[in-house]
Amino acid sequence: MVRATICFLIAESPRRVLLGLKKRGFGEGKYNGFGGKLADGEDVRAAAVREVREECGLEVSPADLVPAGRLTFFFPFRPEFDHDVHIFRVHAWRGEPRESEEMRPKWFPVGEIPYDRMWQDDGHWLPAVLEGEVVEGEFTFAADNETIARFSLRPLRSEPS
Numbered sequence: 001m002v003r004a005t006i007c008f009l010i011a012e013s014p015r016r017v018l019l020g021l022k023k024r025g026f027g028e029g030k031y032n033g034f035g036g037k038l039a040d041g042e043d044v045r046a047a048a049v050r051e052v053r054e055e056c057g058l059e060v061s062p063a064d065l066v067p068a069g070r071l072t073f074f075f076p077f078r079p080e081f082d083h084d085v086h087i088f089r090v091h092a093w094r095g096e097p098r099e100s101e102e103m104r105p106k107w108f109p110v111g112e113i114p115y116d117r118m119w120q121d122d123g124h125w126l127p128a129v130l131e132g133e134v135v136e137g138e139f140t141f142a143a144d145n146e147t148i149a150r151f152s153l154r155p156l157r158s159e160p161s
Contacts, residue, residue, distance in 0.1 A: 001072075002081075005048040006035035007065070007088045008129065009058065015110045017130060019118075020055055020103030026081065031118050034103065035085070044086040052090070056105040057098035064092045069135035069156065071125065077143045087129060120148050128155065 009018040019031040034055045038047040045062040052060045068087040075081035097105035108114065110130055115123040121139040128135055137153035 002083045003038045003044075004036055004083050004085045005038070005044050005051060005088065006033040006085055007048050007052050007060070007090050008033040008068070008126075009052070009056075009060075009090045009093060010110075010130065011107070012091075016107045017110055017113065018056065018097055018105055018107055019113070020105045021117075023102055023104060025102070027119065029117075031106075031114055032122075033087075034105075048086070048088050052093075055100050055103040057095055057100065059094040060090050061092070064090055066090065067134065068129045069125070069133075069137075071121075071136070072138045073121070074138065074140040075145050076140065078145055081141075081145065087135070089129065089132075120146060121151065124148075124151060125153055 011018070020034055022028050022030050022032060034052045035048060036051040038044065045065055048065055049060050049062055052058050065088040068089045071085045071087065073081070073083040073085065099105065113126070125135050125137060134156040135153060136156050137151060139151040140149045141147065142149040
């Protein structure tokens with residue numbers, strides 16, 4: 001099981017979210033938040049800060065990461081894709097987004113998020129996260145590794161364990 005993070009940078013006035021178009025590797029061609037695998041011995045906050053810096057050039061303080069949930073993704077036909085993901089919202093950062101070798105960042109108004117160009121599960125939980133909720137869930141994918149075979153999702157009152 002890959003331990004990972006994902007961060008959604010949210011700006012106000014107008015309300016929008018920064019997503020990145022994945023240019024290579026797992027999820028290529030899809031929009032997503034910024035994040036990735038934890039390095040050996042790395043905690044989730046340090047990984048989130050590092051991944052945001054590497055993928056879009058923004059500097060985020062660990063103190064500015066707002067826990068938004070935890071999701072587990074199962075790919076029975078490709079178990080090496082299984083992920084345990086800590087979700088964060090971020091409302092403060094330094095710098096301007098820039099394209100990296102892995103991601104092409106783009107701002108989207110919250111009402112115009114391209115769910116049709118994202119992982120199929122995102123439409124189930126991302127709207128709640130962007131509205132300030134904390135969620136916990138499990139998603140199992142079908143043989144095509146794209147379609148959701150089954151899922152469970154529930155709101156949490158506090159930070160997930």
